[in-house]
Amino acid sequence: MRVLVVATNATPKGLINEIRTGRHQRIDYLELAQRFGTVHHDYNALRPGRLFRQIEDLFRCDIRQAIDVALLAKRGSYDAVLSLSERVGIPLALLLDRRIHHMVIFHHGMSPQKLRMIRTLKLQQRWDVVAAISRAEADGMRTALGLDDQRVVALHTPVDVDFYKPSRPSTGQEAFIQSLGLSHRDYPTLIRAMRRLPHISCHLRVGSTWVTRRGGHEKEDLPPNVKLQPFVHPDVLRQCYEESRFIVVPIQASTQWSAGCTSVQAAQAMGKPVVATRRPGLSEYLIDGETGLLVEPGDERSMAEAIESLWNDPLRVIRMGRKAREWIESHYSLDRWLDKVQQLIAQVVCQGRLPVSGMPR
Structure with a gap:
C-alpha cells in the first residue's frame, strides 16, 4: 500500500535532529510517513514564489502544492493520498487521478465559504474520507455536505504525551x-x-x-x-x-x-x-x-x-x-492518532471508495 502524505507547511531545517534529541515534539506527518514507509510532501518541495504564497495565504488554498502532489501521486503509482489540511485537500480534489484514494483532514470544516465551494464544485464526491477535528464539526459537515457516517469521521488532533509531560508534581501554588x-x-x-x-x-x-x-x-x-x-x-x-x-x-x-x-x-x-x-x-x-x-x-x-x-x-x-x-x-496521544489514521487509510484502500449519500458516483 503506497500512501503519499501531504503537509501544508515547510519543515524547518534541523527539525528531525531536534526531535531525535528530545528538543521538539514528534510531528504527525513525519510519523505517518515513517509508519507507511513512504515520503511526505511539504512546502519545501515547491519553488520559491513570494507573490504566489501571498495569494495562496489570502485564499487559504495551496494550488501549487496540489498540482505538484497530483503529478507526483500519478507518477509514483500511489494508492492513496492523505492531505493533512483542506488547504491542499480542496484543490487536490479537482486534480487528483480518480483512481487514487484521497483522505483529507479539515481544520476549519464549518467555514461557510469552504462549504459553499465544496457544494458548488461537488467536491464531496471526490474524497473517500473527510476527517474533522471534533465530533461537532464532523456532524456539521455531514449535514452540510449530505454525507453519511462512514464518509465523515471525527479525528481529534493529537499531542505527543512523551514530549509534553511533567517533570515534577504541581504544587498548585505556582506564581x-x-x-x-x-x-x-x-x-x-x-x-x-x-x-x-x-x-x-x-x-x-x-x-x-x-x-x-x-x-x-x-x-x-x-x-x-x-x-x-x-x-x-x-x-x-x-x-x-x-x-x-x-x-x-x-x-x-x-x-x-x-x-x-x-x-x-x-x-x-x-x-x-x-x-x-x-x-x-x-x-x-x-x-x-x-x-x-x-x-x-x-x-x-x-x-x-x-x-x-x-x-x-x-x-x-x-x-x-x-x-x-x-x-x-x-x-489523545499521538500514537493512538497514528493508529486510527492507519486504520482509516487501510480501510479505504482495501474496501474502495464508499458511495456518497443521495449522490451518484
Missing part, C-alpha cells in the same frame, strides 16, 4: 498563570478579565509556529499584572507550562470551532488545568469541571470568576491537573 498561542485568540477579553484580578499575575506568550498574524492584544492597555513574554521554542515551552499554576486559552466566537485545541492539549498533558472558551469543537478537548473550566465567549466577568476560583483552590488545581494528564494520555 502566575499563562496564556499561549495566536490562532483566533481573544486576548482582549482575557486582558479585561485580568484587570478585575490585580492580585494574579498573567504571562502572555503570543505566537505560533504555524500562522503569522496580529494577536489582538496590541490595542489593549496592559494592566500591571499582565506581562508580554516572547514566543519560545517547544523545548522551553514545556518549562513555561510547568511553571504556570494553570493555563488560559481565550478563543473568539467564530466558525473555527476547535481553535486553541493544541494549546489546551499540551497544557493538560503537562498536568495543568485549563480555563478555556466554550466552543462547539474546543469543548471536546477538556472535561468541564474535571480537567478544566469553560466560559462563554467574550464574557470577561465569567472568565475572571473562573480564573479566581481556580487560583484560590490549590488542591483543586493539583487534582484537576492529574486528571488532565491521565485523560489526555489515554485519549
Whole structure:
C-alpha cells in the first residue's frame, strides 16, 4: 500500500535532529510517513514564489502544492493520498487521478465559504474520507455536505504525551498563570478579565509556529499584572507550562470551532488545568469541571470568576491537573492518532471508495 502524505507547511531545517534529541515534539506527518514507509510532501518541495504564497495565504488554498502532489501521486503509482489540511485537500480534489484514494483532514470544516465551494464544485464526491477535528464539526459537515457516517469521521488532533509531560508534581501554588498561542485568540477579553484580578499575575506568550498574524492584544492597555513574554521554542515551552499554576486559552466566537485545541492539549498533558472558551469543537478537548473550566465567549466577568476560583483552590488545581494528564494520555496521544489514521487509510484502500449519500458516483 503506497500512501503519499501531504503537509501544508515547510519543515524547518534541523527539525528531525531536534526531535531525535528530545528538543521538539514528534510531528504527525513525519510519523505517518515513517509508519507507511513512504515520503511526505511539504512546502519545501515547491519553488520559491513570494507573490504566489501571498495569494495562496489570502485564499487559504495551496494550488501549487496540489498540482505538484497530483503529478507526483500519478507518477509514483500511489494508492492513496492523505492531505493533512483542506488547504491542499480542496484543490487536490479537482486534480487528483480518480483512481487514487484521497483522505483529507479539515481544520476549519464549518467555514461557510469552504462549504459553499465544496457544494458548488461537488467536491464531496471526490474524497473517500473527510476527517474533522471534533465530533461537532464532523456532524456539521455531514449535514452540510449530505454525507453519511462512514464518509465523515471525527479525528481529534493529537499531542505527543512523551514530549509534553511533567517533570515534577504541581504544587498548585505556582506564581502566575499563562496564556499561549495566536490562532483566533481573544486576548482582549482575557486582558479585561485580568484587570478585575490585580492580585494574579498573567504571562502572555503570543505566537505560533504555524500562522503569522496580529494577536489582538496590541490595542489593549496592559494592566500591571499582565506581562508580554516572547514566543519560545517547544523545548522551553514545556518549562513555561510547568511553571504556570494553570493555563488560559481565550478563543473568539467564530466558525473555527476547535481553535486553541493544541494549546489546551499540551497544557493538560503537562498536568495543568485549563480555563478555556466554550466552543462547539474546543469543548471536546477538556472535561468541564474535571480537567478544566469553560466560559462563554467574550464574557470577561465569567472568565475572571473562573480564573479566581481556580487560583484560590490549590488542591483543586493539583487534582484537576492529574486528571488532565491521565485523560489526555489515554485519549489523545499521538500514537493512538497514528493508529486510527492507519486504520482509516487501510480501510479505504482495501474496501474502495464508499458511495456518497443521495449522490451518484
